[in-house]
Amino acid sequence: xxxxxxxxxxxEKFGVxxxxxxxGRHLKSGHRHDRHSTAYFGVAPSVFAALMRRWRRLDAAxxxxxxxxxxxxxxxxxxMLLAAEMNFKEVVGLELNPALVRIARxxxxxxxAAGRVEAEKVRIVEGDAVEFPLPDAxxxxxxxxxxxxxxxxxxxxxxxxxxxxGTNLLDLIYVNNxxxxxxxxxxxxxxxxxGKVARSRADAIADYKIMANQPEGEYESSNFExxxxxxxxxxxxxxxxx
Ligand SMILES: C[S@@+](CC[C@H](N)C(=O)[O-])C[C@H]1O[C@@H](n2cnc3c(N)ncnc32)[C@H](O)[C@@H]1O
Numbered sequence: 001x002x003x004x005x006x007x008x009x010x011x012e013k014f015g016v017x018x019x020x021x022x023x024g025r026h027l028k029s030g031h032r033h034d035r036h037s038t039a040y041f042g043v044a045p046s047v048f049a050a051l052m053r054r055w056r057r058l059d060a061a062x063x064x065x066x067x068x069x070x071x072x073x074x075x076x077x078x079x080m081l082l083a084a085e086m087n088f089k090e091v092v093g094l095e096l097n098p099a100l101v102r103i104a105r106x107x108x109x110x111x112x113a114a115g116r117v118e119a120e121k122v123r124i125v126e127g128d129a130v131e132f133p134l135p136d137a138x139x140x141x142x143x144x145x146x147x148x149x150x151x152x153x154x155x156x157x158x159x160x161x162x163x164x165x166g167t168n169l170l171d172l173i174y175v176n177n178x179x180x181x182x183x184x185x186x187x188x189x190x191x192x193x194x195g196k197v198a199r200s201r202a203d204a205i206a207d208y209k210i211m212a213n214q215p216e217g218e219y220e221s222s223n224f225e226x227x228x229x230x231x232x233x234x235x236x237x238x239x240x241x242x
Pocket of ligand 1: 027033036037038039040041042043071072073074075076077078079080094095096097100127128129130143144145146147151
């Protein structure tokens with residue numbers, strides 16, 4: 001299941017396993033959404049940190065300790081582990097692939113044992129992200145380009161229904177935002193940030209090595225990630241139809 005296995009310094013430092021690149025076509029679970037999966041690849045810790053700093057400056061309506069961090073496509077859990085170091089009310093990692101879920105759970109156990117968890121609650125849920133109900137609490141959703149446009153559209157449609165009746169506080173952080181146009185075309189979301197977020201030198205070197213080792217050379221690496229941050233602003237009052 002490995003495409004180019006090079007150990008990232010994050011794993012060496014913390015004794016976890018989040019390295020490597022697994023092409024989407026190898027991520028089988030039996031779910032109809034398997035074929036829409038992009039790949040497994042852990043987020044660069046420097047990109048994650050820069051985005052969280054940026055997000056915190058955006059005056060979210062709720063405090064971090066009242067907010068749920070939802071990692072949509074958690075993989076082996078690198079983003080989740082980093083989020084668990086913040087004092088979120090809850091960190092939830094949603095992952096479709098059972099083999100990755102097992103690895104993520106082992107990583108989380110190590111993270112806890114090392115005393116790195118600050119969040120009140122952390123859990124990994126196996127299954128399709130679209131089927132998971134949006135938490136009825138202020139939420140920041142983190143998407144590191146987990147799937148293609150059709151699944152992103154389904155996810156946003158489902159969330160729109162929940163947001164209309166529930167808490168309606170949702171921010172979305174989108175890394176490697178290949179499906180940016182889907183969000184642009186979804187009424188109710190406003191973009192608060194769009195730009196390139198640089199990798200640290202150490203992350204750039206590690207990611208470059210991982211990409212260079214791919215047998216089929218289908219994914220590219222660069223020194224930055226194209227990212228965006230969106231906030232749900234609601235649909236407002238619709239005009240009554242005549
Ligand atoms: C690029 S990885 C991101 C890993 C993690 N978020 C991080 O940043 O370290 C994307 C992950 O999304 C998962 N995925 C793809 N489609 C999914 C779906 N429909 N529901 C849940 N997870 C999915 C893949 O299995 C893969 O592990």
